[in-house]
Amino acid sequence: MTTIVANDRHYRVPDRPTVVLTVDGGDPDYLDDALRRGIVPRLAGMLAEGGEYRRGASEMPSLTNPNNLSIVTGVAPALHGVPGNYCRLPDGTLQLFDDPAFLRAPSIHAVLAEHGVPTLMVTTKEKLRRLLGHGGVPSVSVERVADLPEYGIDDLAALVGLAPPGIYDWDASHYAMRIGLAVHRARPEIRLFYVSLTDRVQHAAAPGDELSDRFLTEFDTLLGEYLDAGFVVGITADHGMNAKHGADGEPTVHYLTDVLEEAGVAVDEVVLPITDPYVRHHGALGSFAWIYLPEPERDRARAVLAGLPGIEEVWDRADAATVHEHPADRIGDLAVSSSAHVALGTRARDHDLSGLHGALRSHGGRHEQPIPLITSRPVAGPLARRFRSGVLRSRDLHDLVLNHL
Known part of the structure; x- marks a missing residue:
């Protein structure tokens, strides 16, 4: 077997260890600034050598x-079924999307596993x-480090050689990267790793x-360890990040x-x-919201929203399902998004911002859509032109890494 089909896309089975790293909140501005100032030498060297x-x-x-x-299914939310971290179901139930029962498409990794190809998912967040x-x-997640019985590992923390940090510690992401490296050294037969920060x-x-x-700096050091171990590497982000506060920090x-x-x-x-x-990150404030309201009220709601500075888009359900590629049964009557530095909430009394890490920085809107797409080798084949034209999505990264390097 040299290829598998997942969600109507063909993928080559990797013949060497391959990792996709998703930098949560990894806005390209962070990498551009770091490369410009020379603080990520392994990334810069990878790019200079053909990445x-x-x-x-x-x-x-x-x-x-x-x-x-x-990213892991290669398809839009309309097909995999998860349009947010949280939504309202058709029966009115409010639901965190943390249960696999809501998935409508398998991951690339699951299809590989079904065909006997060893894979591993490492996440920071449970x-x-x-x-x-x-x-x-x-x-496995950093938040609940345990064993990996599928690979005969009964003490993952001992394998890593460090106790796991807390989920709000600055280096929790790096521990996820270390898990991937430690498991690779113990079980080098694993072909595809996904590490989400x-x-x-x-x-x-x-x-x-x-x-x-x-x-x-620490991310770059660990990236170097993946490269030194012979990994083919793909790097992307799930979203960017922007300040959602004024000059006074409010x-x-x-x-x-x-x-x-x-x-x-x-x-x-x-x-x-x-x-x-994870309320300390954003206090449930981001730049996207769904509004549920009776049909006769929708035009009035649109008029009110149009008068708010920073409101950029208001789509009804049918158009939002098309424009955003969402499952229509899991979104609101109106979909609202705001500008780079404006966040959206429900009622002021519903949001406790006292525990934030600092002034509000968050995401969710169009201005946090730009993300990096990075490969450790040159991109070739039919996706190369689209890749270099900047029209691909993060969901195309597995296709790039498995089929076009």
């Missing part, structure tokens, strides 16, 4: 769960592990800040339920798909 770096786009909303699922491990893929640092630090530099937020109710619009519910268990 390639272009920009691509993430899925909308630019959030963790829908984008990680698109909320992703069950989703990415669905379909018989061995998986966390955006704790990016929520707290802008490009060029001391914490960001520390994060990228959040710039439109609380949509408050705004619409004050204008006399009858709102059923505002759902923020950025919502997840």
Whole structure:
């Protein structure tokens, strides 16, 4: 067997260890700044020796769960079924998307595993592990480091040689990278690794800040270890990151339920798909929202939203399903996105921002869609022109790495 078919796309089975690294919140501005200042020498050397770096786009909303699922399935949320971290189901139930029962497409890794190809999913956040491990893929998270019985590893922390950090520690992402390296050394027969990081640092630090530099320096060191171990490497991000505050550090937020109710619009519910268990990152404030409301109220809601500075897009359900490639049964009556430095909330009283890492930095909108697409080798074949033209998405990275290097 030399190829498999996953979600109507063909993929070559890797004949050497291959890793896709997803830098959570890895806006291209971080890498561009780091390369310009020379603090990531292994990345710079990889690019100088034939690797390639272009920009691509993430899925909308630019959030963790829908984008990680698109990266590992190679398809849009309309097909894999996960349009956010959180949504309202048709019966009105509010649901965190952390259960594999909501998936509508298998991962590339699951199809490989089904054909006997050894794979491994490593995540930093536990909320992703069950989703990415669905379909018989061995998986582990930094948040709950355990064993890997599929590969005969009964003490993963001992294998890594370090105790795991906390999920809010600055180096939690690096531990995920170390897990991949440690398992590779113990079980070199594994062909495809997926390592998903966390955006704790990016929520707290802008490009060029001391914490960001520390994060990228360590990332670069570990990238060098993957390269030295003979890995073929692909790097992308699930979304970018922007400041959502003014010069005084105060959040710039439109609380949509408050705004619409004050204008006399009858709102059923505002759902923020950025919502997840990691409230210290963003306080459930991002640049995308779904609004549920009766049909006669929708034109009035549009008029009110049009008067808010920083509101950039308002789509009804049918158009949003097409424009954003979403499953229509898991999105709101209106889909709203805002500008780079404006966040969206429900009611002001619903958001506790006292635990944030610093001034609000978040994501979810169009301005966090640009992401890096990086390969450790030159891109060839039919995708090369599209790659170099900057029109690919993060969901195309496995195709690039497995089929076009």
